[in-house]
Amino acid sequence: MAEDPERVLLRRISAGDEQALQRFYERFSARVYRFALSRLGVEADAADVVNEVFFEVWRGSAARYQGKSAVATWLLGITHHKILDKLRRRRWCEEGGDAGEDALDSITADEASSLSSMTEKAVEASQDLDRVEACIERLPSPMRQVVYLAFFEDLPYGEIAAILDCPEGTVKTRIHHARRKIKACLQLDGLPRQ
Amino acid sequence: MNGGTHPDDLLPLLANGSLKEPELRRVLVHIENCERCRLEYRFLQAVCRGAKEKWRDRKPDEKVWEELQNRIRRERIEEEGRAGVKRNPVWWRRLAMAASLAVVVEGAILGVLFHQRSSSPALYRPLGEEGGRGEVVFQVRFRQDATEGRIRRLLQQAGLEFAGGPGALGVYRLRIVSAKRGAVARVRNRLVSSDIVKEVRGP
Numbered sequence: 001m002a003e004d005p006e007r008v009l010l011r012r013i014s015a016g017d018e019q020a021l022q023r024f025y026e027r028f029s030a031r032v033y034r035f036a037l038s039r040l041g042v043e044a045d046a047a048d049v050v051n052e053v054f055f056e057v058w059r060g061s062a063a064r065y066q067g068k069s070a071v072a073t074w075l076l077g078i079t080h081h082k083i084l085d086k087l088r089r090r091r092w093c094e095e096g097g098d099a100g101e102d103a104l105d106s107i108t109a110d111e112a113s114s115l116s117s118m119t120e121k122a123v124e125a126s127q128d129l130d131r132v133e134a135c136i137e138r139l140p141s142p143m144r145q146v147v148y149l150a151f152f153e154d155l156p157y158g159e160i161a162a163i164l165d166c167p168e169g170t171v172k173t174r175i176h177h178a179r180r181k182i183k184a185c186l187q188l189d190g191l192p193r194q
Numbered sequence: 195m196n197g198g199t200h201p202d203d204l205l206p207l208l209a210n211g212s213l214k215e216p217e218l219r220r221v222l223v224h225i226e227n228c229e230r231c232r233l234e235y236r237f238l239q240a241v242c243r244g245a246k247e248k249w250r251d252r253k254p255d256e257k258v259w260e261e262l263q264n265r266i267r268r269e270r271i272e273e274e275g276r277a278g279v280k281r282n283p284v285w286w287r288r289l290a291m292a293a294s295l296a297v298v299v300e301g302a303i304l305g306v307l308f309h310q311r312s313s314s315p316a317l318y319r320p321l322g323e324e325g326g327r328g329e330v331v332f333q334v335r336f337r338q339d340a341t342e343g344r345i346r347r348l349l350q351q352a353g354l355e356f357a358g359g360p361g362a363l364g365v366y367r368l369r370i371v372s373a374k375r376g377a378v379a380r381v382r383n384r385l386v387s388s389d390i391v392k393e394v395r396g397p
Binding site: 059183 | 202206207230234236237241244245248254261265
């Protein structure tokens with residue numbers, strides 16, 4: 001059975017093949033960039049993360065890849081840690097996300113029920129993709145990041161958890177809260193655009 | 195599942211296409227008969243489309259790759275510089291050994307020279323000490339008004355000759371020309387009794 005071409009690239013990179021790094025970069029840089037952008041929200045910071053990730057791959061991470069997960073999952077995991085480094089440097093470590101989740105966790109059963117009833121209007125509003133995009137943008141960044149992985153990368157919970165180095169339950173909770181937030185946002189902005 | 199009735203946690207996976215059998219079939223059957231979950235599924239499909247629209251065209255600037263290449267080249271140059279020192283350790287070891295050897299040789303030479311000079315009678319001799327060749331040396335300070343002529347005469351009369359000086363303190367080292375038996379005391383008495391001699395040190 002032929003070896004996965006991405007793993008072949010990694011092996012060549014670990015041997016110091018710069019052309020292999022370029023091909024690997026061409027294949028994955030956009031995904032790394034988008035993932036970083038989904039959390040950091042600033043293009044320059046996302047570009048820095050891309051640089052850091054591929055430099056780390058070049059310097060030795062490629063040689064340490066053990067094949068326990070898909071190459072993309074492994075690479076996005078490295079990206080996640082680089083994003084956290086970036087956030088720490090920006091002193092945003094605990095910004096928005098966790099606080100946002102705490103706030104959502106405190107929503108009462110009645111409120112949750114009313115949010116559930118929002119779905120019909122939200123579905124109607126969600127047909128306007130610009131509005132959906134705007135509501136995703138307004139999410140706290142850790143939720144936006146999970147939305148990116150679930151709905152752009154189309155990853156299952158297990159892989160998202162592996163990338164974010166957290167339990168699957170945390171991923172489910174974040175997606176659940178993100179759904180409610182998006183619905184609420186679509187309803188709040190539900191008036192037709194001029 | 196939400197309360198065990200609605201597959202809320204599985205709907206995002208259905209929407210993103212990552213749901214596998216047997217859950218896939220179960221959820222499809224469920225939403226066929228559940229208006230609430232059908233709506234939720236449509237909503238999640240819209241979120242999927244929105245997410246794809248939002249991020250689809252985003253990619254890093256070409257400069258990012260150029261910066262990465264530059265960084266790798268800088269790193270490579272630095273590593274080659276470090277590796278060059280490591281790869282050829284003989285270079286600096288030889289230099290260090292040569293320097294150590296030079297220090298040892300220099301020390302040995304200085305030691306020999308010091309030994310030779312310290313054993314030389316001209317280098318240093320305590321006051322009045324007998325020289326290595328049977329010489330007897332006095333250290334003498336003359337009065338300030340002693341003329342050179344008078345000093346020469348005294349030296350001739352006493353059987354002395356200059357061995358050195360004067361030093362910084364005006365001390366002359368005078369050697370007995372012929373150290374016969376009893377000459378030392380005679381010469382000393384002659385020096386002490388001279389009116390141009392201020393101080394005499396010696397045997």
